[in-house]
Amino acid sequence: MAKTLKLSDRSNIAVFRALDILRQVNEREATGENIVRMGAGQPCFGAPQGALDYAVEVIKRDPTQGYTEAVGTPALRERIAQYYNDYYGVSVSPAQIVITTGSSSGFILDFIAAFDEGARIAVTTPTYPAYRNILKSLNLQVVEIESRAEDNYQPTLDLLKNCDEDFDGLIINSPSNPAGTMIDEIEFEKICLWCEERGIRLISDEAYHGITYGEKAQTALKYSDTAIVLNTFSKYFAMTGWRLGWTVLPLDVAERVKKLSESLFVSAPTISQHVAYKVFDYIDELDTYVECYRKNREILMRELPLANIPTFTNAAGAFYVYADVHHLTNDSEVFCARMLDEAHVSTTPGVDFDLTRGAHGIRICYADSEEKIIEACKRLKNWQS
């Protein structure tokens, strides 16, 4: 009799519910059901038309579209370095930049480069669930620290200092998924310095930079020379399915990431790199997308209380609000499933983001058209009436 073959423990990770809901919604829509999508976190917009036209031109000129250098095309890396100068006033060398397949692959590269097996990485909950899953699959340990509603679900130096567990790395995500909240800038600077002093590697996930409704977000590079920064073309740049991101690294880390990238991914998608280079010419158009999210956010903030959801985060960026539904359920997963069945609106249960308190929360993504957001609010109000 054949022996039962073992599966690795490290691959035994939780399901990523936002993507599971995306799959369910796709299946339901294929049978004709009409759903307003507030589950998965992706813009309803595509890359600006000018960048798409450029992609067609590039393919005609060079149908082969072979590999690029593992770290990405020099032109795109220079363009990104220029963007740091223009947007943040921070000087970055192209040698510090590595282009990745979405920021998701950047996390794998950066975690492997910065940490040995068993290292302890802190995240503050509620948090983007893939951090936990990627870390676990790399045999890294996750230290979960509960952030406080009164701190906008972002870390403060006090919260970190009072944590009774030690950690080797800390992930910060501002504006955040799922809360859409931003870290206080003074706290951010203090945390960057504290991490440097204590030899804690700060990882700043800046995926939602550019999508802010008041103060713009500051990069960790402004405060730290040792921080690792990740960003993506999936959110502000509206190139989600082109699967492209980048990471900015101290030079010693960049050298390791370059070698890892050669062997783990060879290179990020070539055509996407060409489009990304061009997309920087369309910042004005991308900013009109942000204006649409801003309007959607206002609609939601006005309408959610009328749908019996009066408490949610003060979202200053990204395209999410994280709402408190403790008065409606003890099980956010069941609640979201019922909402999908009965109101035909998809959202993501809080247990994806917060293992201890998430049963009482849901994430609502408002990156769809204004018309769809108005329709979702109508459906939720009818459902709750």
Ligand SMILES: Cc1ncc(COP(=O)(O)O)c(C=O)c1O
């Ligand atoms: C906070 C955060 N980081 C990273 C990602 C990964 O995005 P991508 O791999 O498309 O760059 C996401 C996607 O939703 C996210 O919300």
